[in-house]
Amino acid sequence: MKILRFSGIITLLIYSLFTLLSITYNPWFSVMHNALSDLGATKANEPWIYNYGLILSAPFLLSFSLHLIHQAKNKTETVGGAFLSISSLFLAFIGIFHSGTEPHGFVSTYFFLQFFLGMFIWGIGNGGFMRKICCLLFISSITGAFFPWPSTALLEIYEIAIIATFVVLLYAENFHKN
Secondary structure, eight states, X not given: OGGGGGHHHHHHHHHHHHHHHHHHHOTTOOTTTOOGGGGGSTTSSSHHHHHHHHHHHHHHHHHHHHHHHHHOSSHHHHHHHHHHHHHHXXXXXXXXXXXXXXXXXXXHHHHHHHHHHXXXXXXXXXXXXXXXXXHHHHHHHHHHHTSXXXXXXXXHHHHHHHXXXXXXXXXXXXXXXX
């Protein structure tokens, strides 16, 4: 199960690589005027690149959540990991129900809500440094959602940066323990 500790980092790498590749095929895309999901809409050039990136990232996010559940020291951490596992399904759903389809708004919003709630619950159960970090990241995610961003893409990048911070800090903490 030690290999699973890398799955959060792999999730970030896969998503980032597919997103950057998709941006190269879509020179019209602007983080100042679009949503990241526009890269997966039918009007995009090669929308499958962005959508497949989301779908391929999901199993690694699921593996990351299973790692958290496996390493859980109490029920609260287990519940937090379970919430994160559900968020992995919604990550795949963002790619399946791409921008322009009816459920897209719900599945993309629910992915972020589910992830941040899972992160918060896991942090409460963990205690210590990570409890403080998870609470701060959770407050930052909620606050950021109500901040007037120039574009949806910038909000999404901000929220993804919060996810990345959690994943990287957790990896660093686990790396030093093992």
